[in-house]
Amino acid sequence: MRWLLGAAGLALLGYGVYGWLDAPTHELAGRLIFAAIALVAHDFVVVPLVVVAAALVTRFVPETARGPVRAGLAVAAVLTAVALPFVIGAGRIADNPSAFPQHYARNLAILLTATALITAAWITARALIARRRR
Template identity: 45%
Template sequence: MTTARRVLIVMGTLVMGYAVTGALTDHDVKFGVLLFLAGVLVLHDGVLLPVMIGLGVLVGRFLPARLHGPVRAALVVNVSVLLVGLPLALGYGRVADNPSVLPRHYGWGLAGILAVTWLVTAIVILVRRRAGSLTPRAEPPARRRGSAG
């Protein structure tokens, strides 16, 4: 393990310890907030993380290697955007007697972000393909008789 990684782990642990200590000792923090944060942690580690790992495995299994990076990046962006934007697009929290709550057409915005993400992904793939086809391939080194390897 590199020194930088160790330093980051220690710093992250200290920051999380400070946050937990602050949340538990602050009298203004309600129990519901702590319960919500615990639920977010469980949902992230128990649902979102396995879904993302599964999508990454499927991309690795069914797509060519040159597409792995761009498609995985697009999936991370899309899942994150869907996680935040889908409740708004579905209208959760909209109140009939208060039109200022969720006043926009969030479904169109969500669809636009998803479309732009995949358009950029397609452009990246095409640019990489074009750049790869323009560069000459290196010849593998010739093997000599009697050399190991």
């Protein structure tokens, strides 16, 4: 399975490199700037936030609930990262109301609530299973 996933990752990496090399040369500078910003944001924003969150979970969450809480936080982070440009309206054009037709903030709140409820149910199920084993 590890080899299969590695091969799939290399194939996707190759496809991405091909896309970069196949792009018009006038777009290359913008793509390099985007890649640099993404790298800096990852290393100086995302990684420190993950380290702080992991430390807080380790310190304040009981051991039996740490796995579900970490998974719930990871899902919430990905959902927020994907939805945030839509919530803030990045790229919205004033004379085209159909460009962003949904209530993205409400929908993100619904998804985050569902994530929290599923995480709570997972923790509860683990607690009940642990109680039965005793």
